[in-house]
Amino acid sequence: MKCDAPKTIRHSYDPEDVTFLLTPVEITPTDVKEKEYLLQSGRVHYSEMISEERRPDARYMQIYENSLDRHLSRIALDIVRIGLKIKSEIDQGALAPRLSLCxxxxxxxxxxxLLRRVLVKLNVNVVHYGVSIIRDRGLDPVAxxxxxxxxxxxxxxxxxGWTGKGAISGELKKAWREISGQDPRLVVLADPSGxxxxxxxxxxxxxxxxILGANISGLISRSILKSxxxxxxxxxxxxxxxxxxxxxxxxxxxxxxxxxxxxxxETALPAEQSIEGAQHLRERAASCVDMIANRYAVENLNRIKPxxxxxxxxxxxxRPRIVFLRDAKDPDLEALVHLCRQDGIEMEVSAQVTGxxxxxxLIEKVS
Known part of the structure; x- marks a missing residue:
């Protein structure tokens, strides 16, 4: 039975593109330095506080525009390839003819x-929701x-959008198994960790x-869960x-x-899946994170952001301790290098470390 339309947060997307299953709230922003101490001391969970989002300068926004110009066709191609694969799974009976994107x-x-728009072009019956997932708290069960x-x-x-070291995908797997008894189907644009x-x-x-935040995500903050x-x-x-x-x-x-x-x-082919290749990627990603953890005596792997x-x-x-780069002249790292130079953050170039x-x-230890 179809539910009544939920009361939800104000956002800047076209209404038919997404239904956000989020409750509008207001909390006082926490200073970044104080937030880092509270996080690492374990006194407050990250979902209970939020800092005011940093306003990008003109140079940073130009870097974003340049990167979008450079990668626009790749984004479109990857989204289309994913959409074609999903349509193929529906046609073969591996997926239901009606889909809910979360x-x-x-x-x-x-x-x-974007995926909803492609699937509509492919005549798939699809609805798109925005739902909260929080590390150590799981998926929003009400949503x-x-x-x-x-x-x-x-x-x-x-x-x-992507996978890092697999923390959120692991949280998703645990939460969805508890809710449905099934493994989740996670779709991303870039999956370096498999x-x-x-x-x-x-x-x-x-x-x-x-490399942007609210101003590329419908003007909403990350999700908040505070008693x-x-x-x-x-x-x-x-x-x-x-x-x-x-x-x-x-x-x-x-x-x-x-x-x-x-x-x-007109020319795109469906995306491919490889279970064997994914296992290799997971091992490489874990090895890379472990190398940094051992080198800097990192006990909490949440301090490592790959x-x-x-x-x-x-x-x-x-509050970063150091940023590792595969190649400081890589145009895809221009925004990151700009921020590091602006904030005086140490950078180390090492293809071996970045894997x-x-x-x-690597986040600075402050507690």
Missing amino acids: SLVRAGVPYGV MDYVRKDRPEADILFVD HAWLSGSHEDWLIPSG GLLQPGEFHGAMTVDHLADMDRSQDFIDRVTGMFDTVL GIAEATRAVLRR PYRAIT
């Missing part, structure tokens, strides 16, 4: 929007209950949206990030990629 808020949302009741006959695909069910590639490359802030039966919370509205690129990003779909569909997007976001939001990734950030 994008993991918030990095997965732009790609869920997933809504999705399953809203479209009980539909198969569910989870969508994210944890996704389906991906556009296994390369760590600069997904342009990965006393939400009532029983409410979705996880989030905030609308209005101070970045004048530089919002969310809909522009979607429309520019969508504009290439028809051309790409992959261009995660490494960049860590510099924007956290399958092109960049890794």
